[in-house]
Amino acid sequence: MTKNELKKMAGYAALEYIKHNMIVGVGSGSTVNYFIDILSTQKKLIKGTVSSSIASTNKLISLNIPIIDSNNVDNVDVYIDGTDEFNPDLMMIKGGGAALTCEKVIAAMSKKFIAIADKSKKVTILGNFPLPVEVIPMARSFVSRQLTKLGGIPKYRENVVTDNGNIILDIHNLNIINPIDLENKINSISGVVTVGLFANRAADVVLLASPTGVEKLLSKK
């Protein structure tokens, strides 16, 4: 089975969590694109979607799926998003698609956070995937120096400007033993908008696709 076939299985499996009149948070990326495709079959059932990126918004619009401004809702009933890596506590690295800040806001607004993943995303310790950090442009060098002090090797993601007009530094060579501590430390650096470590707000469920089917991994919290 190809990786795309597995992503499609995970994306389609998330439909189980979509119920009548819900406000649905929609993440970003290739796995989420499959979820949006299947969500379009239920667009009359839901109240609307809150989107995490311009790319997802454009796809939702193209399929006539209703969108609600995040400022006009108190919370989202369920948030469906992809992940770059997740650990046994369902903590994640996200932001491979540079949409991490809006994704983190919607995750924080969500009553239930469902991550959809193919089997390549499962790890024991986070950090093999370079950890994305969204940074305001004038703070790039300062933040890079602070990230180096934390033990990583930050690399500027060339030719990428986020939906919020910022830049991305990807931190290589991390072995993230204490994800909550690292998330808090990086968030406290001046000039950092968001770190793509989702540890304080981990997923509630991971839908993990492999050739034998979609496994449901539940948070132990």
Ligand code: 5RP
């Ligand atoms: C975007 C993300 C994506 O969810 C993550 O990169 C996974 O992407 P894909 O489903 O294409 O593998 O965090 O910022």
